[in-house]
Amino acid sequence: MADYFRENVTGMAAYIPGEQPKPGSQIIKLNSNENPYPPSPAVLEVLRNFNSESLRRYPNAYGEDFRQAASEALNVPSDWIIVGNGSDELLSVVMRACTEPGRKVAYPIPTYVLYQTLTQVQSAELVEIPYGENYELPIAQLIATNPAIAFIATPNSPSGHVVPINELRKLASNLSGVLVIDEAYVDFAQENALELVKEFENVIVIRTLSKGYSLAGLRLGFAIANPKLLSGLYKVKDSYNIDAIAIAVGAAAIRDQTYKNACVAKIKASRVQTAIAFKQLGFRVWDSQANFLLVQPPKANAEYLYQKLKEQEILVRYFQQARLDDKLRITIGTNEENEILINALANLVKVSVR
Numbered sequence: 001m002a003d004y005f006r007e008n009v010t011g012m013a014a015y016i017p018g019e020q021p022k023p024g025s026q027i028i029k030l031n032s033n034e035n036p037y038p039p040s041p042a043v044l045e046v047l048r049n050f051n052s053e054s055l056r057r058y059p060n061a062y063g064e065d066f067r068q069a070a071s072e073a074l075n076v077p078s079d080w081i082i083v084g085n086g087s088d089e090l091l092s093v094v095m096r097a098c099t100e101p102g103r104k105v106a107y108p109i110p111t112y113v114l115y116q117t118l119t120q121v122q123s124a125e126l127v128e129i130p131y132g133e134n135y136e137l138p139i140a141q142l143i144a145t146n147p148a149i150a151f152i153a154t155p156n157s158p159s160g161h162v163v164p165i166n167e168l169r170k171l172a173s174n175l176s177g178v179l180v181i182d183e184a185y186v187d188f189a190q191e192n193a194l195e196l197v198k199e200f201e202n203v204i205v206i207r208t209l210s211k212g213y214s215l216a217g218l219r220l221g222f223a224i225a226n227p228k229l230l231s232g233l234y235k236v237k238d239s240y241n242i243d244a245i246a247i248a249v250g251a252a253a254i255r256d257q258t259y260k261n262a263c264v265a266k267i268k269a270s271r272v273q274t275a276i277a278f279k280q281l282g283f284r285v286w287d288s289q290a291n292f293l294l295v296q297p298p299k300a301n302a303e304y305l306y307q308k309l310k311e312q313e314i315l316v317r318y319f320q321q322a323r324l325d326d327k328l329r330i331t332i333g334t335n336e337e338n339e340i341l342i343n344a345l346a347n348l349v350k351v352s353v354r
Protein backbone atom coordinates (compact mmCIF):
# COMPACT_ATOMS: atom_id res chain seq x y z
CA MET A 1 0.00 0.00 0.00
CA ALA A 2 1.15 3.54 -0.70
CA ASP A 3 2.38 5.34 2.39
CA TYR A 4 -0.41 7.74 3.25
CA PHE A 5 0.75 8.37 6.80
CA ARG A 6 3.09 10.73 8.59
CA GLU A 7 6.52 9.16 9.10
CA ASN A 8 6.08 8.72 12.85
CA VAL A 9 2.70 7.00 12.37
CA THR A 10 4.19 4.54 9.88
CA GLY A 11 7.07 3.90 12.28
CA MET A 12 5.09 3.39 15.48
CA ALA A 13 3.53 0.24 16.93
CA ALA A 14 -0.26 0.25 17.51
CA TYR A 15 -1.51 0.28 21.11
CA ILE A 16 -2.85 -3.19 21.89
CA PRO A 17 -5.94 -3.11 24.13
CA GLY A 18 -6.77 -6.10 26.36
CA GLU A 19 -8.70 -8.81 24.50
CA GLN A 20 -12.47 -8.33 24.65
CA PRO A 21 -14.45 -11.58 24.29
CA LYS A 22 -17.91 -11.54 22.69
CA PRO A 23 -20.74 -10.59 25.05
CA GLY A 24 -22.34 -13.66 26.61
CA SER A 25 -19.22 -15.83 26.43
CA GLN A 26 -18.34 -17.84 29.54
CA ILE A 27 -14.80 -16.49 29.69
CA ILE A 28 -13.51 -15.32 33.05
CA LYS A 29 -12.15 -11.93 32.12
CA LEU A 30 -9.39 -10.69 34.42
CA ASN A 31 -7.29 -8.83 31.84
CA SER A 32 -8.63 -5.25 31.57
CA ASN A 33 -9.29 -4.25 35.18
CA GLU A 34 -13.03 -3.93 34.69
CA ASN A 35 -15.24 -4.04 37.78
CA PRO A 36 -16.84 -7.48 38.25
CA TYR A 37 -20.00 -5.99 39.76
CA PRO A 38 -22.82 -4.35 37.77
CA PRO A 39 -23.22 -0.56 37.64
CA SER A 40 -25.45 1.19 40.19
CA PRO A 41 -29.20 0.45 39.95
CA ALA A 42 -29.56 4.21 39.36
CA VAL A 43 -27.88 3.66 35.98
CA LEU A 44 -30.52 1.16 34.88
CA GLU A 45 -33.20 3.59 36.02
CA VAL A 46 -31.79 6.37 33.83
CA LEU A 47 -31.50 4.06 30.82
CA ARG A 48 -35.10 2.82 31.26
CA ASN A 49 -36.46 6.34 31.44
CA PHE A 50 -34.18 7.87 28.81
CA ASN A 51 -36.17 9.97 26.36
CA SER A 52 -34.97 9.02 22.88
CA GLU A 53 -36.41 12.26 21.53
CA SER A 54 -33.58 14.12 23.29
CA LEU A 55 -31.10 12.35 20.98
CA ARG A 56 -32.38 14.47 18.10
CA ARG A 57 -30.33 17.38 19.41
CA TYR A 58 -26.63 17.75 20.13
CA PRO A 59 -25.71 17.14 23.76
CA ASN A 60 -24.43 19.82 26.12
CA ALA A 61 -20.87 20.49 24.96
CA TYR A 62 -19.45 20.52 28.51
CA GLY A 63 -21.41 17.58 29.94
CA GLU A 64 -23.01 20.07 32.32
CA ASP A 65 -25.27 17.65 34.24
CA PHE A 66 -22.42 15.27 34.83
CA ARG A 67 -20.09 18.11 35.75
CA GLN A 68 -22.59 19.30 38.34
CA ALA A 69 -22.95 15.81 39.84
CA ALA A 70 -19.15 15.32 39.91
CA SER A 71 -18.71 18.73 41.49
CA GLU A 72 -21.00 17.71 44.36
CA ALA A 73 -19.48 14.24 44.74
CA LEU A 74 -15.91 15.57 44.87
CA ASN A 75 -16.58 18.90 46.48
CA VAL A 76 -14.78 20.92 43.78
CA PRO A 77 -16.30 23.79 41.75
CA SER A 78 -17.81 22.58 38.47
CA ASP A 79 -15.68 24.97 36.40
CA TRP A 80 -12.62 23.06 37.64
CA ILE A 81 -13.91 19.91 35.88
CA ILE A 82 -13.58 18.85 32.23
CA VAL A 83 -15.37 15.79 30.87
CA GLY A 84 -14.04 13.34 28.29
CA ASN A 85 -14.94 10.29 26.23
CA GLY A 86 -13.15 8.04 28.66
CA SER A 87 -10.09 9.34 30.48
CA ASP A 88 -8.10 8.15 27.46
CA GLU A 89 -9.57 11.03 25.48
CA LEU A 90 -8.51 13.51 28.14
CA LEU A 91 -4.95 12.14 28.08
CA SER A 92 -5.01 12.72 24.34
CA VAL A 93 -6.45 16.25 24.71
CA VAL A 94 -3.67 17.25 27.15
CA MET A 95 -1.15 15.77 24.76
CA ARG A 96 -2.53 17.64 21.75
CA ALA A 97 -2.69 20.92 23.68
CA CYS A 98 0.82 20.81 25.14
CA THR A 99 3.15 18.88 22.82
CA GLU A 100 4.69 19.15 19.39
CA PRO A 101 7.93 17.94 17.80
CA GLY A 102 10.83 19.12 19.96
CA ARG A 103 8.84 19.17 23.20
CA LYS A 104 9.44 16.41 25.72
CA VAL A 105 7.05 14.00 27.39
CA ALA A 106 8.45 12.16 30.41
CA TYR A 107 7.14 9.44 32.69
CA PRO A 108 8.43 6.60 34.85
CA ILE A 109 8.15 3.04 33.49
CA PRO A 110 6.70 0.46 33.58
CA THR A 111 3.34 2.21 33.35
CA TYR A 112 0.28 2.67 31.14
CA VAL A 113 1.46 2.03 27.56
CA LEU A 114 -0.94 4.55 26.04
CA TYR A 115 1.33 7.43 27.15
CA GLN A 116 3.93 6.14 24.72
CA THR A 117 1.43 5.76 21.87
CA LEU A 118 0.06 9.28 22.33
CA THR A 119 3.57 10.77 22.46
CA GLN A 120 4.51 9.04 19.23
CA VAL A 121 1.37 10.28 17.48
CA GLN A 122 2.40 13.84 18.38
CA SER A 123 6.02 13.29 17.24
CA ALA A 124 7.00 14.66 20.64
CA GLU A 125 10.24 13.58 22.29
CA LEU A 126 9.74 10.52 24.48
CA VAL A 127 11.71 10.27 27.75
CA GLU A 128 10.98 7.05 29.65
CA ILE A 129 12.72 6.76 33.02
CA PRO A 130 12.70 3.43 34.88
CA TYR A 131 11.15 3.26 38.33
CA GLY A 132 13.50 2.12 41.09
CA GLU A 133 13.70 -1.56 42.08
CA ASN A 134 10.88 -1.05 44.58
CA TYR A 135 9.02 1.48 42.48
CA GLU A 136 10.76 4.54 43.91
CA LEU A 137 9.87 7.58 41.77
CA PRO A 138 12.90 8.77 39.71
CA ILE A 139 12.06 12.31 40.72
CA ALA A 140 15.44 13.98 40.07
CA GLN A 141 15.57 12.63 36.51
CA LEU A 142 11.99 13.66 35.80
CA ILE A 143 12.74 17.20 36.96
CA ALA A 144 16.05 17.33 35.08
CA THR A 145 14.27 16.31 31.87
CA ASN A 146 12.10 19.44 32.09
CA PRO A 147 9.24 17.95 30.04
CA ALA A 148 6.22 19.78 28.60
CA ILE A 149 4.17 16.98 30.21
CA ALA A 150 5.02 14.46 32.93
CA PHE A 151 2.61 11.56 33.39
CA ILE A 152 2.24 9.73 36.68
CA ALA A 153 -0.35 6.96 37.03
CA THR A 154 -1.16 6.47 40.71
CA PRO A 155 -2.09 3.83 41.64
CA ASN A 156 0.20 2.76 38.81
CA SER A 157 -0.59 0.03 36.32
CA PRO A 158 0.61 -2.70 36.22
CA SER A 159 2.36 -2.44 39.61
CA GLY A 160 -0.56 -1.18 41.72
CA HIS A 161 1.70 1.03 43.83
CA VAL A 162 0.76 4.55 44.92
CA VAL A 163 3.17 7.48 44.52
CA PRO A 164 3.19 9.38 47.85
CA ILE A 165 1.57 12.80 47.67
CA ASN A 166 4.68 14.58 48.95
CA GLU A 167 6.66 13.26 45.98
CA LEU A 168 3.96 14.48 43.61
CA ARG A 169 4.01 17.85 45.33
CA LYS A 170 7.78 18.08 44.97
CA LEU A 171 7.51 17.13 41.31
CA ALA A 172 4.73 19.66 40.63
CA SER A 173 6.61 22.51 42.24
CA ASN A 174 9.79 21.76 40.24
CA LEU A 175 8.26 21.31 36.79
CA SER A 176 7.61 24.19 34.42
CA GLY A 177 5.37 21.93 32.31
CA VAL A 178 2.14 20.10 33.16
CA LEU A 179 1.98 17.25 35.65
CA VAL A 180 -0.76 14.78 34.70
CA ILE A 181 -1.79 12.61 37.64
CA ASP A 182 -3.75 9.67 36.22
CA GLU A 183 -6.00 8.41 39.02
CA ALA A 184 -7.91 5.76 37.03
CA TYR A 185 -7.70 3.40 40.04
CA VAL A 186 -8.09 5.94 42.83
CA ASP A 187 -11.38 4.46 44.04
CA PHE A 188 -9.47 1.39 45.27
CA ALA A 189 -6.69 3.40 46.96
CA GLN A 190 -6.20 4.84 50.44
CA GLU A 191 -5.17 8.28 49.27
CA ASN A 192 -5.55 10.65 46.35
CA ALA A 193 -3.81 13.75 45.03
CA LEU A 194 -6.82 15.97 44.39
CA GLU A 195 -5.65 18.68 46.79
CA LEU A 196 -2.66 19.36 44.52
CA VAL A 197 -4.82 20.98 41.84
CA LYS A 198 -5.59 23.74 44.33
CA GLU A 199 -1.91 24.23 45.14
CA PHE A 200 -0.49 24.11 41.60
CA GLU A 201 -1.95 25.46 38.38
CA ASN A 202 0.18 23.01 36.36
CA VAL A 203 -1.41 19.89 37.92
CA ILE A 204 -4.32 18.01 36.35
CA VAL A 205 -5.89 14.97 38.03
CA ILE A 206 -7.61 12.57 35.63
CA ARG A 207 -10.30 10.13 36.73
CA THR A 208 -12.67 7.66 35.08
CA LEU A 209 -15.99 5.91 35.59
CA SER A 210 -14.58 2.81 33.89
CA LYS A 211 -13.09 1.06 36.91
CA GLY A 212 -14.62 2.10 40.25
CA TYR A 213 -18.09 2.75 38.81
CA SER A 214 -18.32 -0.37 36.57
CA LEU A 215 -18.90 1.72 33.42
CA ALA A 216 -15.99 0.91 31.07
CA GLY A 217 -18.46 0.48 28.19
CA LEU A 218 -19.95 3.95 28.68
CA ARG A 219 -16.68 5.79 27.89
CA LEU A 220 -16.75 8.57 30.44
CA GLY A 221 -13.82 10.20 32.19
CA PHE A 222 -13.19 13.59 33.76
CA ALA A 223 -10.34 15.72 34.97
CA ILE A 224 -9.89 18.33 37.66
CA ALA A 225 -7.57 21.33 37.24
CA ASN A 226 -7.35 25.07 37.59
CA PRO A 227 -9.75 26.71 35.05
CA LYS A 228 -6.70 28.48 33.54
CA LEU A 229 -5.26 25.12 32.55
CA LEU A 230 -8.64 23.80 31.42
CA SER A 231 -9.16 26.79 29.09
CA GLY A 232 -6.36 25.51 26.81
CA LEU A 233 -7.80 22.01 26.82
CA TYR A 234 -11.26 23.25 25.83
CA LYS A 235 -9.77 24.73 22.65
CA VAL A 236 -8.49 21.30 21.63
CA LYS A 237 -11.27 18.87 22.52
CA ASP A 238 -14.01 17.87 20.06
CA SER A 239 -17.03 20.14 20.53
CA TYR A 240 -19.42 17.32 21.42
CA ASN A 241 -17.04 14.78 22.85
CA ILE A 242 -19.50 13.08 25.21
CA ASP A 243 -22.91 11.86 24.21
CA ALA A 244 -26.22 12.61 25.90
CA ILE A 245 -26.62 9.08 27.27
CA ALA A 246 -23.16 9.09 28.87
CA ILE A 247 -23.84 12.46 30.51
CA ALA A 248 -27.11 11.26 32.08
CA VAL A 249 -25.87 7.81 33.07
CA GLY A 250 -22.59 9.15 34.44
CA ALA A 251 -24.36 11.74 36.57
CA ALA A 252 -26.55 9.07 38.15
CA ALA A 253 -23.57 6.79 38.78
CA ILE A 254 -21.36 9.39 40.44
CA ARG A 255 -24.26 10.52 42.65
CA ASP A 256 -24.57 6.99 44.00
CA GLN A 257 -21.38 6.99 46.09
CA THR A 258 -22.92 4.51 48.54
CA TYR A 259 -23.24 1.82 45.87
CA LYS A 260 -19.75 2.48 44.45
CA ASN A 261 -18.20 2.36 47.90
CA ALA A 262 -19.91 -0.97 48.64
CA CYS A 263 -18.52 -2.55 45.43
CA VAL A 264 -15.08 -1.13 46.13
CA ALA A 265 -15.15 -2.55 49.67
CA LYS A 266 -15.91 -6.03 48.30
CA ILE A 267 -13.08 -5.77 45.77
CA LYS A 268 -10.59 -4.59 48.40
CA ALA A 269 -11.51 -7.52 50.65
CA SER A 270 -11.08 -9.93 47.70
CA ARG A 271 -7.73 -8.31 46.89
CA VAL A 272 -6.44 -9.22 50.36
CA GLN A 273 -7.74 -12.80 50.07
CA THR A 274 -6.39 -13.30 46.56
CA ALA A 275 -2.95 -11.94 47.47
CA ILE A 276 -2.76 -14.45 50.34
CA ALA A 277 -3.77 -17.28 48.00
CA PHE A 278 -1.08 -16.30 45.48
CA LYS A 279 1.58 -16.20 48.17
CA GLN A 280 0.54 -19.67 49.33
CA LEU A 281 1.18 -20.88 45.78
CA GLY A 282 4.69 -19.43 45.96
CA PHE A 283 4.03 -16.36 43.80
CA ARG A 284 5.65 -13.03 44.55
CA VAL A 285 2.88 -10.42 44.93
CA TRP A 286 3.32 -6.65 44.79
CA ASP A 287 1.34 -4.52 47.25
CA SER A 288 -1.55 -3.09 45.27
CA GLN A 289 -3.94 -0.23 45.91
CA ALA A 290 -5.78 -0.92 42.66
CA ASN A 291 -8.29 -3.58 41.53
CA PHE A 292 -5.56 -5.88 40.22
CA LEU A 293 -2.42 -7.64 41.38
CA LEU A 294 0.98 -7.87 39.74
CA VAL A 295 2.29 -11.36 40.45
CA GLN A 296 5.41 -13.32 39.60
CA PRO A 297 5.07 -17.10 39.32
CA PRO A 298 7.53 -19.20 41.37
CA LYS A 299 9.03 -21.32 38.57
CA ALA A 300 6.89 -21.66 35.51
CA ASN A 301 7.22 -18.85 33.02
CA ALA A 302 4.49 -16.27 33.04
CA GLU A 303 3.76 -16.51 29.33
CA TYR A 304 3.18 -20.26 29.66
CA LEU A 305 0.71 -19.71 32.50
CA TYR A 306 -1.03 -16.96 30.52
CA GLN A 307 -1.48 -19.36 27.58
CA LYS A 308 -2.63 -22.27 29.74
CA LEU A 309 -5.15 -20.10 31.57
CA LYS A 310 -6.44 -18.85 28.24
CA GLU A 311 -7.00 -22.45 27.12
CA GLN A 312 -9.19 -22.79 30.23
CA GLU A 313 -11.07 -19.63 29.27
CA ILE A 314 -9.47 -17.46 31.93
CA LEU A 315 -8.00 -14.26 30.52
CA VAL A 316 -5.24 -12.42 32.42
CA ARG A 317 -2.76 -9.81 31.15
CA TYR A 318 0.73 -10.69 30.00
CA PHE A 319 3.08 -7.92 28.85
CA GLN A 320 5.96 -8.86 26.56
CA GLN A 321 8.06 -6.05 27.95
CA ALA A 322 11.25 -5.53 29.91
CA ARG A 323 10.67 -6.09 33.62
CA LEU A 324 7.15 -7.49 33.05
CA ASP A 325 7.66 -10.54 30.84
CA ASP A 326 8.08 -12.81 33.89
CA LYS A 327 4.91 -11.49 35.56
CA LEU A 328 1.15 -11.41 35.14
CA ARG A 329 -1.33 -8.65 35.88
CA ILE A 330 -4.54 -10.10 37.18
CA THR A 331 -7.77 -8.18 37.77
CA ILE A 332 -9.65 -8.88 41.00
CA GLY A 333 -12.94 -10.54 40.00
CA THR A 334 -15.85 -11.85 42.02
CA ASN A 335 -14.91 -14.28 44.80
CA GLU A 336 -16.07 -17.15 42.61
CA GLU A 337 -13.91 -16.02 39.68
CA ASN A 338 -10.87 -15.51 41.92
CA GLU A 339 -11.31 -19.01 43.32
CA ILE A 340 -11.51 -20.59 39.86
CA LEU A 341 -8.36 -18.71 38.87
CA ILE A 342 -6.43 -19.78 41.97
CA ASN A 343 -7.47 -23.42 41.56
CA ALA A 344 -6.43 -23.38 37.90
CA LEU A 345 -3.04 -21.88 38.80
CA ALA A 346 -2.54 -24.34 41.66
CA ASN A 347 -2.83 -27.18 39.16
CA LEU A 348 -0.65 -25.50 36.55
CA VAL A 349 2.14 -24.66 38.97
CA LYS A 350 2.16 -28.25 40.26
CA VAL A 351 2.40 -29.67 36.72
CA SER A 352 5.04 -27.28 35.48
CA VAL A 353 7.35 -28.02 38.42
CA ARG A 354 7.72 -31.65 37.31
Ligand SMILES: *Cc1c(COP(=O)(O)O)cnc(C)c1O
Pocket (backbone or CB within 6 Å): 033, 085, 086, 087, 088, 089, 112, 153, 157, 182, 184, 207, 208, 209, 210, 216, 219, 220, 221
Ligand atom coordinates in the same frame (compact mmCIF):
# COMPACT_ATOMS: atom_id res chain seq x y z
C1 LIG B 1 -8.03 2.07 32.45
C2 LIG B 1 -7.06 3.19 32.46
C3 LIG B 1 -7.33 4.40 31.83
C4 LIG B 1 -8.45 4.54 30.83
O1 LIG B 1 -9.65 4.75 31.33
P1 LIG B 1 -10.88 5.10 30.40
O2 LIG B 1 -11.57 6.13 31.16
O3 LIG B 1 -11.64 3.84 30.25
O4 LIG B 1 -10.38 5.62 29.08
C5 LIG B 1 -6.45 5.46 31.99
N1 LIG B 1 -5.31 5.31 32.70
C6 LIG B 1 -4.99 4.14 33.27
C7 LIG B 1 -3.72 4.05 34.04
C8 LIG B 1 -5.84 3.06 33.15
O5 LIG B 1 -5.49 1.87 33.68
